[in-house]
Amino acid sequence: MSELLSTSKLSKRYGKKFALHDADIHIPQGEIYGLIGRNGAGKTTLLKLINSQITATSGEIHLKGQKMRFGVPTIRIGALVESPGLYPDCSARENLVYKAIALGHNKPGYIDRLLSIVELSDTGKKKAKQFSLGMKQRLSIALALVDDPELLILDEPINGMDPQGIKDIREMLVKINREMGATILISSHILDELAKFATRYGIIKDGKVLREFTREQLEQENRSDIRIESPQIEQIEAALREGMAFTRMQRQGDNTLLVQEGVERHEQVSRLLFDKGLYVSQFYVRHESLEDYFMGLTGGTVQ
Amino acid sequence: MMGRYLSMDIRRMLRTRSLYISMLVSLIFLAFFSIASYFVTGIASDMMPGGHGPLPPSEMLVQARKMMNINYFLGFFFTLPGLRLLHMLLALFAAGFLSKEHHTGYLKNMLSIPRMREKWLVSKMVTLLLASLLFYAVFLLACMITVLLFGNAVEIAWGQVGPFMGMQLSVDMALFALIMLVVTVIQTKTAAVISALMLSFNMQGLLYLLLDQIGFLPFRLRDYGMMNLAGQLSLPGSLMSFLSEGEPVTAARLLPLSLGWLAVALLLSWLALRRVDYKG
Numbered sequence: 075m076s077e078l079l080s081t082s083k084l085s086k087r088y089g090k091k092f093a094l095h096d097a098d099i100h101i102p103q104g105e106i107y108g109l110i111g112r113n114g115a116g117k118t119t120l121l122k123l124i125n126s127q128i129t130a131t132s133g134e135i136h137l138k139g140q141k142m143r144f145g146v147p148t149i150r151i152g153a154l155v156e157s158p159g160l161y162p163d164c165s166a167r168e169n170l171v172y173k174a175i176a177l178g179h180n181k182p183g184y185i186d187r188l189l190s191i192v193e194l195s196d197t198g199k200k201k202a203k204q205f206s207l208g209m210k211q212r213l214s215i216a217l218a219l220v221d222d223p224e225l226l227i228l229d230e231p232i233n234g235m236d237p238q239g240i241k242d243i244r245e246m247l248v249k250i251n252r253e254m255g256a257t258i259l260i261s262s263h264i265l266d267e268l269a270k271f272a273t274r275y276g277i278i279k280d281g282k283v284l285r286e287f288t289r290e291q292l293e294q295e296n297r298s299d300i301r302i303e304s305p306q307i308e309q310i311e312a313a314l315r316e317g318m319a320f321t322r323m324q325r326q327g328d329n330t331l332l333v334q335e336g337v338e339r340h341e342q343v344s345r346l347l348f349d350k351g352l353y354v355s356q357f358y359v360r361h362e363s364l365e366d367y368f369m370g371l372t373g374g375t376v377q
Numbered sequence: 378m379m380g381r382y383l384s385m386d387i388r389r390m391l392r393t394r395s396l397y398i399s400m401l402v403s404l405i406f407l408a409f410f411s412i413a414s415y416f417v418t419g420i421a422s423d424m425m426p427g428g429h430g431p432l433p434p435s436e437m438l439v440q441a442r443k444m445m446n447i448n449y450f451l452g453f454f455f456t457l458p459g460l461r462l463l464h465m466l467l468a469l470f471a472a473g474f475l476s477k478e479h480h481t482g483y484l485k486n487m488l489s490i491p492r493m494r495e496k497w498l499v500s501k502m503v504t505l506l507l508a509s510l511l512f513y514a515v516f517l518l519a520c521m522i523t524v525l526l527f528g529n530a531v532e533i534a535w536g537q538v539g540p541f542m543g544m545q546l547s548v549d550m551a552l553f554a555l556i557m558l559v560v561t562v563i564q565t566k567t568a569a570v571i572s573a574l575m576l577s578f579n580m581q582g583l584l585y586l587l588l589d590q591i592g593f594l595p596f597r598l599r600d601y602g603m604m605n606l607a608g609q610l611s612l613p614g615s616l617m618s619f620l621s622e623g624e625p626v627t628a629a630r631l632l633p634l635s636l637g638w639l640a641v642a643l644l645l646s647w648l649a650l651r652r653v654d655y656k657g
Contacts (some may be wrong), residue, residue, distance in 0.1 A: 097553045128654035144651070151489035159657065173486055176385040176496075217486050287517030 077139065078103040078149070078225060078257045079124065081203040084133030085281075086119050093119040095329070096133070103224075106251050108272030109261040110368055116281040117261040118156060121229045124259070125153040135267045137225075151254075152218030153227035158210045159217070162203035166213050169202055173220045190215040192246060208239035213247070219250070226250065228260040232267060234346060240264070244271055269364035279372045292367060300333040300340050302347075303356035307331050310352050317346045329355075337361060380465040382496040386504040395473045399466040401456065403512075404519050406462055410453060411523045414445055423619050444614065445527050448537060450520040452615020455545050461577060461608060468573035471505050471553045472478060475560045476569040482657040496655060498557070498643065502648055505553045506546075511623060534613075541612045544628055547635040548607040552576055554642035559651035564656045579604035603638055606631045 083246040086094040094116040101107045103170045111117045122128045124135060126145035135142040137149045160169050184200045189195045192212040197205070202213060211231055218226055228247075232240045248271050250256050268275075269292075276286045287295070304310055307329055314320045314333065322334040336343065341360045347354055390396060414420055420439030421434075432440065454463045478484035478497075487493050517538075523529045552573070559572040575581075582605045585598035599605050609627030611618060618625075 122655075125483055125485070129652065145488075146491045147489050153485070153489060157482055157483060157657075159485045160482055161477075161483055169483075172385050172389065172483075173477075175388065176382045176487065177490065178381050214486075221490075 076103050077101065078116055079081045079259070080136045081120075081124075082134045082136065084123060084135065085131045086116075086123060087127065087131040092131075092281045094123070097278070097281070099276050099283055100286060101257060102256055103257065104251070105274045106247065106258045107272075108261065108268040108275045108366055109278060110263070110265060110268065110275055110364070111261070111278035112263065112372070114369060115278045118229050119281075120278065121153070121155050121227050121259070121261060124129075124225075125151060125227055127155065129224045144363075147224060148156070150221050150223045151227065152221065152223030153213070154214040154218050154249065155227060155229040157216035160202040160210060160213060162199055165199050165201060166197045166209075166216070169213060170216055170220060171218055177221045188216045188219055191219065191250065194236055200291065208235050208242070211235070211239075211243065214247070215243075215250075219254070219256075222254060223256055226256045227260045228258065228326055230262055231260065232262060232264060240267055247271065265365040265368055266363055273292045275364070276369055277368060284365075284371055287356070292364065295367075298337040298359075300343060301356070301358040301360065302331045302333065302354060302357045303329050304331075304352065304354045305329060306352050309350075310347060310354070313346060313350050313352060314343065318343060318351075379496055379499065382500040383503055386500045387507065389477075390474065390504050390508050393474055393477075393541035395470050396512075397657050399470045400515050402510060403463060403516055407450065407454070407516070407519050407523060410450070412489070414449075415442065415527070415543055418579065419484070420616070422562075423616065433645065443529060446524055446529060446614055447517070447520050448612050449517070449530070449534050449616060450523060451517070451538065451541070452612040455610070455612075461579070461604065463512070463516065464545070464552065464604070464607070465574070465577035467509055467549050468552050468556060468577040469570065470508065470512075470622070472556050472560075472569035472573035474505065474508075475501055475557050475567040476479065476564075479560060479564045479655075479657055480566040485655060485657055488655060489600055495647070498650060501557065502550070502553065506550060509549050513546070517542075521588055536595070537613055539580070540575070540628065543608060544610055544631050545607060547632060547639070548603060551603060551635040551638040554639045554646065557646045558642045558649065561646045562653055564653075579608070582646070595626050601634065603631070603634045 077100055079099070081097055081099050083096045083098065084094060085092060085096055088356070094205065097116070097120055099107075099120070114173055119128070121122055123130050126147065129145060137147055140148045160252075161172070166189060167185055174185060186195065188208065192215055193208065194212055194216065197209070202210065205213065215228070215231065218228070218232060232243050244267065246270065247258055247260070251258055258266070260272065260306070261332050273287070274286065274288050275292065277284045307325065311323055311331055314323065318336060319340070320333060320335055324332045324334065326332055333343065344357060415542060421438050424441045424444050455461065485496075487497070521533075522533050554568055556573050556574055560569050579602070582602040585605070586603045588594070589597050589599055590625075606626045609617075609626040610631065
């Protein structure tokens with residue numbers, strides 16, 4: 075898959091302190107890229123640089139392989155970075171119309187389609203300042219969608235929202251990614267939520283990008299396992315090797331077996347052992363979350 | 378593309394309440410001034426050529442009212458020292474209009490659009506030019522109505538009014554550009570409003586006056602203050618033309634200053650838009 079965005083040794087310094095230091099990220103077209111980091115890690119700085127809100131101290135941004143010069147992107151970018159930027163005294167439609175006019179989108183139904191995507195079609199003349207936080211976030215996402223961006227940048231779009239609001243935004247973003255074909259770069263510190271729909275991740279700490287990995291790599295590398303305790307551990311190991319074709323198993327002492335694959339099929343494992351009449355005294359499923367993985371890499375807690 | 382951006386700004390400008398509030402305030406002041414002019418003998422005395430002589434006050438008022446034409450009212454609101462009401466109202470409107478997109482954060486939705494900064498700058502200035510023309514037109518119309526109410530014939534001496542208003546417009550445009558510079562560098566509404574007030578109240582003129590007192594320059598700085606000169610522009614028949622004793626200011630003195638400030642402030646604003654990090 076071709077790369078839509080990449081950065082090379084991108085840095086931003088305020089005084090003597092680097093908010094971002096030699097950051098390299100790579101986002102293939104069509105992906106949902108989750109940028110993970112604690113508060114102050116440099117996530118927003120990176121997003122602002124890509125959105126031309128601030129200028130880099132050094133380093134490069136490449137869009138579809140072309141170097142971005144003088145903050146002028148060569149692809150269409152839509153962004154919601156930090157607070158929603160809305161005209162508070164205007165309705166949702168008016169907020170969209172202003173940007174749409176500036177970008178020459180005056181086809182009938184264009185604004186209606188955007189309002190429908192973010193489910194704000196029925197807000198009528200209600201002013202943006204009277205919107206709930208979730209509605210403001212959705213309107214801001216609609217604003218970012220004006221001009222059908224190839225890259226959609228979202229900075230903590232689910233901050234402070236209730237679970238239903240978070241779910242709505244998640245579903246909306248997946249829909250935008252699939253139906254509009256927009257590549258999405260999203261930062262969040264609600265990692266388990268990000269894990270539900272991001273396809274690629276980058277971990278940032280103290281202004282440095284520590285690692286990038288795909289969802290598949292995450293699943294392969296994480297420490298999820300099934301821990302089985304039984305006096306018949308040899309028979310159990312043989313049964314799993316034969317019945318489930320497992321090879322990554324590890325004995326711990328005389329009575330414990332760690333199964334390091336097929337964690338998602340733990341119910342089948344349990345059924346197999348039951349059917350074979352094998353006695354199991356303890357059966358644990360340990361599933362490492364993205365948050366656990368993040369903490370393992372950064373050695374800290376998520377804020 | 379530029380036209381589209383301009384279209385968006387004009388649409389926004391026409392929906393900005395402060396434009397109409399500014400117009401309303403100017404019209405209220407015009408009404409106050411008209412009423413005062415109608416009854417105040419002091420003003421009438423100033424207007425009578427060579428003093429009022431043996432005329433009784435009531436007759437003097439009648440004679441003076443006949444001289445209250447378009448130039449009289451325009452001159453008062455553009456040039457009276459310490460007031461310059463129209464410049465102040467327009468500067469305050471411009472401060473709100475220019476800082477709105479920084480203040481609300483709306484601008485960040487647009488920053489990734491190619492050449493958006495240049496379009497933003499040009500479009501804002503053109504929109505403010507149109508707003509000023511609209512404002513001037515409304516005020517001129519109100520002056521015409523007032524002249525009619527005074528029982529005088531409405532005769533606009535375009536040869537005098539046109540250049541006068543054109544030069545005042547150049548001063549307004551320079552003011553807008555200076556406010557834009559503040560907006561692009563400091564990026565807050567408060568800074569924009571304060572700068573609009575200070576510039577339109579001619580704080581610069583006060584500063585020049587103080588510096589002149591030190592006398593370290595071989596010329597008088599205040600002779601090169603844009604707002605000073607704008608206040609001394611000659612408009613025959615205006616109150617200032619009766620009060621002023623010095624040489625009237627000509628276009629040759631004012632225009633290089635106002636257009637110079639306009640060019641410098643626009644250039645610096647453009648650089649600031651490109652180089653200063655967006656804070657919203």
